Structures are given as C-alpha cells and as structure tokens.
Amino acid sequence: MKQPSELLRQQVLRQADEHRDWLEERWQMLASDCSERELHIVMGMAPRILGKAQLTLEPDALAQFDAMLPGWQPVDWSLDSAARVVSLAIYRGERPFAAIFKDLRRTADTRELIALYQGLPFYPAPESLAFDVGEALRSNISDVFRAVVHHNPYPQTYFDGHRWNHMVLKALFINLPLQPILGLLERNNPELACQLVDHVKERWAAGRDISIEVWRCIAPYAIEANALDIFEQAINGTSKHGAAAALSLAANPDPRAQALLAANPRAQLLVDEGLAKENLVNEDLTHRNSLLKREDA
Amino acid sequence: MFIDPHAHMISRTTDDYEAMAEAGIVAVIEPAFWVGQPRTFVGTYVDYLSTIVGFERFRAAQFDIRHYCTIGLNSKEANNEELAEGVMEWLPRFALKEGVVAIGEIGYDEQTALEDKYFRAQLTLAKELKLPVMVHTPHRDKKRGTSRSMDVCEEMGVDPSWVVIDHNNEETVKETLDRGFWAGFSIYPSTKMGNARMVELLKQYGGNGIIVDSACDWGISDCLGVPKTAQLALQSGISPEIVRQVTYANALEVYGKSGQIKERDWFEPTGIDQRDLYEGNSILRGGREPRIEAPGQRKKENLYIE
Numbered sequence: 396m397k398q399p400s401e402l403l404r405q406q407v408l409r410q411a412d413e414h415r416d417w418l419e420e421r422w423q424m425l426a427s428d429c430s431e432r433e434l435h436i437v438m439g440m441a442p443r444i445l446g447k448a449q450l451t452l453e454p455d456a457l458a459q460f461d462a463m464l465p466g467w468q469p470v471d472w473s474l475d476s477a478a479r480v481v482s483l484a485i486y487r488g489e490r491p492f493a494a495i496f497k498d499l500r501r502t503a504d505t506r507e508l509i510a511l512y513q514g515l516p517f518y519p520a521p522e523s524l525a526f527d528v529g530e531a532l533r534s535n536i537s538d539v540f541r542a543v544v545h546h547n548p549y550p551q552t553y554f555d556g557h558r559w560n561h562m563v564l565k566a567l568f569i570n571l572p573l574q575p576i577l578g579l580l581e582r583n584n585p586e587l588a589c590q591l592v593d594h595v596k597e598r599w600a601a602g603r604d605i606s607i608e609v610w611r612c613i614a615p616y617a618i619e620a621n622a623l624d625i626f627e628q629a630i631n632g633t634s635k636h637g638a639a640a641a642l643s644l645a646a647n648p649d650p651r652a653q654a655l656l657a658a659n660p661r662a663q664l665l666v667d668e669g670l671a672k673e674n675l676v677n678e679d680l681t682h683r684n685s686l687l688k689r690e691d692a
Numbered sequence: 693m694f695i696d697p698h699a700h701m702i703s704r705t706t707d708d709y710e711a712m713a714e715a716g717i718v719a720v721i722e723p724a725f726w727v728g729q730p731r732t733f734v735g736t737y738v739d740y741l742s743t744i745v746g747f748e749r750f751r752a753a754q755f756d757i758r759h760y761c762t763i764g765l766n767s768k769e770a771n772n773e774e775l776a777e778g779v780m781e782w783l784p785r786f787a788l789k790e791g792v793v794a795i796g797e798i799g800y801d802e803q804t805a806l807e808d809k810y811f812r813a814q815l816t817l818a819k820e821l822k823l824p825v826m827v828h829t830p831h832r833d834k835k836r837g838t839s840r841s842m843d844v845c846e847e848m849g850v851d852p853s854w855v856v857i858d859h860n861n862e863e864t865v866k867e868t869l870d871r872g873f874w875a876g877f878s879i880y881p882s883t884k885m886g887n888a889r890m891v892e893l894l895k896q897y898g899g900n901g902i903i904v905d906s907a908c909d910w911g912i913s914d915c916l917g918v919p920k921t922a923q924l925a926l927q928s929g930i931s932p933e934i935v936r937q938v939t940y941a942n943a944l945e946v947y948g949k950s951g952q953i954k955e956r957d958w959f960e961p962t963g964i965d966q967r968d969l970y971e972g973n974s975i976l977r978g979g980r981e982p983r984i985e986a987p988g989q990r991k992k993e994n995l996y997i998e
Contacts, residue, residue: 432784439788443951501738502782504745504789536750 399463400484400517406452407477414444418478425486431495437482438499438507442475447506450477464516466577470546472513479507480514493523500527505536512542515549522553532562537569544576551578560587563612567594573608580611588616595625607639614643617652626652630659634668637661642669696918697721697943698797698826698858698878698905701759702740702748703728708908708915709755715919718958719758721947722748723797723826725766728910734778737769741786749791758957760947762796762826763787770810771802780813787821793947794818796826797858800837803830808844815848824854824949826876829864831883838864842871856903856946859884865893869901874946878907879917887921891928899937903946 404422411418421437450472452460460467469477488495496518500511512531515521531543544550544562554562559582566573573579591609598605610629613622629640641662644652656662696712699720712720722744731737744761752759763786765779787795795818800807818825825845830837838857845855857868858876861884868875877893878884890904906917914920922939926932947953 435785436788439785442790443788498785501742502745502785502789503742504791505750506790508746535747 397459397463399460399467400481402456402459402463403477403517404481404485406450406456407474407481409453410448410451410474411445411478417444422482422485425482428487428489431488431490431498434482434486434488434495435499435502438479438503441478441482442473442506445475445478447473447475450474464548466546466551467516467548468546470575473510476506476510476513479510480517483511483514484517484519491523492518492520493527496524496527500530505539508534508536508539509542512539513547515543515547521549525553528553529558532558532565537571540565540569541571544571546575546577548577550576551582554582556584556586560584560590563587564590564594567591567606567609570606573606573612583612583615585616585619588613588620588622592620592622592625599628605636607636610636610640610643614640614647614652617644617647618649623651623655627655627659630656630662630665634665637665638669638672641665693718694918694922694939695719695721695943696906696908696915697856697903697947698723698876698907699915700725700907700909701752702744703910704908704915706751706755709752709757712915713755713757715916717757717919719760719953720752721760721762721793721826721943721953723762723828724764725797725828725909726768730772731769731775732772734775734782737765737775737779738782741782745786745789745792756958758953760791760793760953762794763789763792764795764798764814764826765810766797767799767801767807767811767828767830770807771804773806776806776810780810783814783817784821787817787823791952792823793950793952794824794826794856795821796856797828798825799828799841800830801828803833803837803840811841811844812848815845815850818854819848819850822950824856824946825850827855827857829857829859831859834859834861835863839867842868842873845873846871854946854949858903858905859907861885862889862893865897869897874901874903874942876903876905878905879921880907880911880913882912887917887924890921891925891930894925894930894934894938895928899934899942901942902938903942904938905943 408415408418425434425437450469452469457468483496483499486495496511500508503511508531515524515528518524528543528549531539534540544566550559550562563573563576566576591613595605595609613620617623617626626640626644629636631637641656642665645656645666694715694717696717699722701720701722724741724744727740741763749759763783765776765783770776786792795814798811798814800811815825827841827845829841838860841857845852852872856874856876859878860868860875865875877890879887879890884907894902904918904921906913906915908915908917918939922935925935944953944955
C-alpha cells in the first residue's frame with residue numbers, strides 16, 4: 396500500500412502547475428541527505444513560490460487517503476502547507492526526526508506551525524513527537540491547537556487518556572467545536588464524563604453558557620459520573636440544551652437513565668425535536684460562536 | 693489610518709492595543725531588540741524572535757491590528773560576541789518568516805568594533821535575502837554615529853532607498869535626506885523627538901522621505917505617538933497629504949519592498965487566506981469576542997468586570 400506522504404506528494408505536484416519543477420528539484424535534494432538549513436529555506440519559501448490557495452485533491456484521492464488514514468480530511472489545508480508537510484516527510488537528515496521537527500517548530504511562524512501539526516499523520520516516528528505535540532496543545536494560538544485536534548487522526552491513535560481528556564476540555568474552554576475531533580466517541584471515557592459534569596456545574600454556577608456537545612460525551616457514562624441531576628436540569632431548562640441532553644441520554648440503556656426520561660413529560664418531545672434537528676450542533680455553534688467563519692461541524 | 697513602524701509591543705499591555713486600534717492604527721512593525729537588560733543565552737534571543745514572529749502577531753490581531761516585525765541582532769547585544777555569533781546563525785531561519793519586513797533594528801549603540809562587525813554582517817544578510825534595513829542610530833554621539841551608519845551602508849553596497857535611518861533629530865535630518873535614506877523620527881518623550889518639534893520639521897522639509905514612529909517600549913513612552921503627531925500636524929496647518937505620507941504611506945512603501953506588508957492586509961483581511969489569523973478565527977483565550985467597542989469608555993466607566 397502506498398504511503399500517505401507519497402500520495403500527498405503526487406497531489407501537491409499536480410496542483411503546483413508551473414512550479415512543479417522547482418518543487419521536484421527541492422524534494423530530490425531534501426530526500427538525499429542535505430543540510431537542515433536547506434530544509435528550513437524550502438519551508439520558508441513554499442508560500443512565496445506556490446501561493447496559499449486551498450489544497451484540492453483529485454476525486455478518488457480522498458478515498459485512497461481514507462483507506463490509509465481513516466477519517467482524515469484536508470480541511471483547511473493550503474497548497475503550501477501540503478508542500479511543507481511533504482518536504483518534512485521526505486527529508487533525510489542525520490539527526491533524529493524529533494530534533495529536526497523541534498527546530499522547525501521553534502522558528503516557525505504561525506502558518507508554518509499550523510502546517511507542521513496538520514502533517515502529523517504523514518511523518519516518520521510519530522510517537523517521538525509527543526513533547527512537541529504537547530507544545531501545540533499548550534499553545535495560546537487557537538489555530539495551532541486546532542491543527543492537532545481537528546480532522547487529525549493523530550490524537551486518537553497516540554494520546555493517552557489524560558492527554559485526550561485535557562484536549563477535549565481545552566477545546567471547550569476556547570470555544571472550539573468537538574465534532575471535528577476524530578475518535579471523539581470511540582475515545583470517550585468515564586473520567587472525561589466526570590470532568591465534563593464538573594465543567595457544566597462550574598459554568599452554570601457562573602451564569603455562563605455551555606456547549607450542547609457536552610451531553611453526547613457525558614450521556615454514555617451518566618450513571619458513573621453521577622450526572623442524572625444535571626440531565627434533569629438540562630431537560631427542564633432551555634430547549635436547545637434539553638433536546639441535546641434528552642437525545643443523548645435516550646441512547647443510554649441503563650434503566651435509571653431511561654426512568655428519568657420516562658418520568659419527565661418534556662423528555663419525549665425534546666427527543667423528537669433533537670432527532671428532527673440534524674444540525675442541532677451547527678446551530679448552537681453558529682449562535683455561540685459567530686466568530687468562527689469556517690464550516691467545521 | 694496610521695502605521696506605527698517602530699513599536700516594541702512585547703512590552704505593552706492590551707490597554708495599549710485597544711487605544712491604538714481606537715486611534716486608527718491599522719498596522720505596527722515591531723523591531724527585534726534587546727529586552728531592557730542584556731540577554732545571556734542565545735536561546736532566549738531565539739525564543740524572543742519566535743515570539744515576535746508568532747504570538748505577538750496573534751495578540752495584535754485580536755485588536756484588529758496587523759503586526760509585522762524586523763529580525764536582527766541589535767547593537768547593544770552585538771557586544772557580547774559569544775551571544776552574537778550564536779544569534780547570527782539563527783537569523784536566516786527567522787528572516788524569511790511571514791510578516792518579517794526588514795533586517796533590524798541594527799547599527800551602533802556605542803560605536804565599538806564588535807558593533808561594527810555585526811552591523812556589516814547583517815547588511816550583507818539583508819542584501820542576500822533582499823530585505824529592507826531598519827537602522828537604529830545611537831543616542832550618544834548621534835550626529836557622528838548617524839553619518840557613520842550611512843557611510844557603512846554605502847560602503848556595503850546597500851541601496852539607500854531600502855534603508856530607514858531611525859531616531860533622527862534636527863541635527864541629523866538634513867544629511868539623512870540628502871543622502872537618499874529614509875528618515876525615521878521617534879516621537880518619544882524626554883530622550884528623543886517631541887511632536888511639536890516634529891511639526892516644525894515637517895514645515896521645513898515636507899513629507900518626502902520622512903517616517904514618524906513612536907518607538908514605544910518598556911520606558912515611559914506613548915503608544916499613540918503617531919496619531920497624536922498626525923493630529924497636531926493637521927491642527928498646525930500641515931497638509932493632509934504630508935501627514936498621510938509621514939504617518940502611513942512612506943512606511944508602507946519602504947517596508948513593502950519586502951513583499952510582506954500590503955494595504956490589503958487590513959483592507960481585505962477576509963480575502964486571501966482562510967487560515968490567516970486575522971479573519972474568522974481570532975478567538976481570544978477563554979472565548980471572548982475580539983472586537984472591542986469604544987474601549988476607553990468601557991474600561992473607565994464600567995465597574996463590572998465580566
């Protein structure tokens with residue numbers, strides 16, 4: 396099976412048009428043991444030569460990628476970012492990959508940082524990048540955090556439980572949607588559910604709003620996380636949250652969860668409403684985050 | 693609409709960004725410099741360059757101000773040879789980053805041999821990378837130091853129309869303009885220029901070749917140096933065309949030679965790149981709205997902090 400980076404390389408060359416030769420030359424050089432200084436310069440020049448247009452894939456390329464990297468999509472990838480990722484993926488240098496990555500990271504401008512982290516699924520030695528990934532998770536620049544967290548298979552595969560949970564919590568803290576996190580339901584766990592219950596109570600005590608996406612994460616562990624009371628509160632509260640809460644709780648087979656719904660007159664109505672509104676999450680995001688102009692959910 | 697082409701924003705608070713945005717500043721250029729006391733590790737310099745290329749741009753964007761920077765080894769720290777050698781190795785890795793509009797601020801502080809060595813080395817780098825140069829002129833022995841800075845630029849074959857000689861005063865301005873260099877003036881209380889004096893110079897020299905900045909930093913300085921000078925100039929009868937030249941257009945022209953600063957950066961922020969910081973996703977930590985309405989009022993009169 397072809398490597399993802401090979402396929403990406405092919406796609407980038409296709410879109411590079413009149414700059415194809417420049418790119419081919421650089422890539423040949425990078426693949427045959429040149430200095431890191433050369434790599435840094437290619438990384439710096441990429442947007443200036445190739446431009447920043449959106450990356451476009453051939454129609455069947457996405458399916459091929461999906462076979463190799465399930466769930467991966469180049470949402471918000473630009474041509475120069477893709478070229479940067481390929482450059483790094485094919486580079487053959489003397490130092491360990493993590494050391495090379497670290498030096499690129501510490502000198503990168505923000506667009507470059509985004510590209511570096513978007514490219515995580517394409518690099519060799521992915522586990523060795525744990526520290527640098529941590530730096531991105533700790534970043535105050537939300538787009539850098541997003542590059543790791545959204546549409547990226549890396550966290551689902553490589554994060555331990557602690558890092559996974561804190562990633563979700565931070566996404567909520569900085570008002571990012573959860574839906575684009577690959578593996579959100581598969582990696583869901585009781586500890587996260589407990590942390591989310593605390594998060595809900597904290598926000599409510601402060602008179603602040605919460606994301607309607609939390610309910611879907613808490614509901615499977617509603618009993619373990621002692622969350623029935625907040626579900627009750629949500630169901631009796633605004634219909635936006637009521638619908639999301641009721642709908643997600645309805646999928647929990649535990650008799651205590653089902654009993655709560657059965658005992659509440661509003662619950663069935665809200666479940667129906669939740670089912671009817673497929674874009675419940677989208678609406679909430681639009682309402683809470685009119686700043687976010689991208690289609691993420 | 694103003695540009696402040698010399699502002700050490702890393703030392704300034706968000707109150708300043710708010711005030712600058714409200715006063716009509718659309719863009720700032722932050723020169724690489726020392727940080728108030730001498731650095732002792734190359735790494736801290738590297739991380740500082742990374743900050744002015746990265747996080748400070750993001751911070752400014754939250755107030756709708758476009759932030760650019762210059763990259764360089766400053767004149768004070770050129771005197772630490774071990775530090776200087778180390779920094780020189782890292783400079784090329786930063787000089788081609790997005791938003792880097794010049795090599796700077798370089799030049800003389802005390803006019804030592806080491807300062808001279810690294811000034812020349814960086815002029816060579818600027819030529820190699822095809823970047824403009826921002827020259828810091830000394831505050832002591834300024835007249836001779838400024839002349840000497842221009843001598844070295846010419847000796848090294850740098851085109852004067854690519855060089856801003858900053859921190860001019862009444863004693864240096866004529867020679868700077870006559871020799872074809874851009875003349876920057878830093879409107880900074882006590883130690884540099886005042887804006888009343890600046891207005892007098894505008895009456896004398898007009899707007900060609902002149903650039904006004906605030907050089908605001910850790911010291912007692914005014915982040916509104918540029919708009920205040922503009923206002924005083926207009927009130928004093930200087931033409932709007934000249935005011936526009938010296939508080940906007942000239943800075944854009946010289947630093948625009950880098951290809952890294954363009955008017956459409958603030959006119960059409962939604963146009964070009966979906967993933968640019970400035971549009972769409974300039975979300976503050978904790979999720980506050982980025983656009984501040986009438987900031988001065990809000991802060992003073994509002995007892996509540998939410």
